[in-house]
Amino acid sequence: MAAQSSNVIEIRGLVNRFGPQVLHDGLDLDVRRGEVLGVVGGSGTGKSVLLRTIIGLNRPAAGDIRVLGRLTRELDDEAWRKLQTRWGVLFQNGALFSSLTVAENIQAPMRERGDLPPELMEELAGLKIKLVGLPVEAGGKYPSQLSGGMKKRAGLARALALDPEILFLDEPTAGLDPIGAADFDQLIRSLQQSLGLTVVMITHDLDSLVTICDRIAVLVDKKVKVGTLDELMRDTHPWIQSYFHGPRARAAGIVVG
Template identity: 70%
Template sequence: MAEETEEPIIRVRGLVNRFGTQTVHNGLDLEVRRGEVLGVVGGSGTGKSVLLRTVVGLNQPEAGHIEVFGRDVVQMDDRARRELERRWGVLFQDGALFSSLTVAQNIEVPLREHYEMPLRLMDEIAACKVGLVGLPEDAGEKFPAQLSGGMRKRAGLARALALDPEIVFLDEPTAGLDPIAAGDFDRLIRDLKASLGLTVFMVTHDLDSLFAICDRVAVLVDQKIRVGTLDQHLRDDHPWIRAYFHGPRGRAAHPEENEGDRAAAAGPAPLPVPSPPPPQAGGRWPASA
């Protein structure tokens, strides 16, 4: 199990991403430490998913330097990229499962892409990953359409873990989940990080996830990024960061703050409502006075 260290496993320097006339990132610098859970947040259009896709080589930046495991992601050839892809797994927001394949077959896709191994061994690995993410044993035989939203997220995570990666990239992993399922998924990520020594790069809008499992948080603002602990961000006076962490939804996710504000906003407590008298014999309620 790898513990969190100061050693950066991902380095981004001077990143520039533009789409037409819109500049999303301009001179962005970021380091992700080995063994940490880094939450990435920002307003709509700030390029959270673009940053993730750029780091894993799915988006070509206009400028900048990106290293993962000390390897240059931007300049590497296809062979080197395939070698690097064996060391990370990606869970996209919609799960990106193939609807025509069973869960087990979906998990086996990266195994087929990167290795030559007997079908029986692939089946055993798929079954192991199904159990690892907390899915029932028979889930491997089902198709994605037969699963709930939370189970599909877990199936997508199982596929992301198929190659025993060192880094897992998660794009909005709790989006679309009810609070209970989202909390269960947070605990799963936390437990997997602890037991497998994972480094987790997580794009999210979910404040509860930030407070539950993230070691540090990277906030995309002004085409750049600010990285720190939650306590540091809570003291940040940047207008967007302050609104994000101290606004109405921020207070809901950080209940120990602003209790007085919430009580004042709620107004005086309502007067107690007396209980109705019990019914008379025969099940009828007495007439009003």
């Protein structure tokens, strides 16, 4: 494969600004192969914008983004499309196409490739449905017939449709009840291990950070600070301090006492 480097994503000097407001200013970030990286930050610090910039929905004002060894801004349409098949994205509310059934939703990216026989696509869609822990019958249902948690799983199945190497998740556990959220965390972890995925997840869920993230990237002062939970706990930045030592962190069992 092209990228033998241990970093699947390398961001250097990223600048994002909207009008006079600067969101990211010289942001550097590396995502290592096979890790689960949690991205946290206060509201309006540009977590979603960072994710959208990596996947090409937002053009940065400056900076280099290398995904799987390819410099994204230099790619032509063809190469870009090829690169896009190597990652999957789960949007916050699943972003399932409401006019298609779950199985058709999962087949949508496969159809885009154009060369897979229909029976195989159906079988693979069924396989993904099983992999994310949905019952097979869910494949014939429309998104409006699913609960919030099932929508997320279906969205995850679609993100996995083409067996991507990188999985981007935007607040995967938001809106789920604590049991559903814990299940979803475990699902992500086990899929990550069995399918050999690299996962980048935006999250507000401290439980997710503790249970499944290998490293955490904190967006502060228009840059990121990356480290393991233990490293960040010792960080002296006031926002990080209050984030990891607040009452909710205590409830999540990060801080004892």
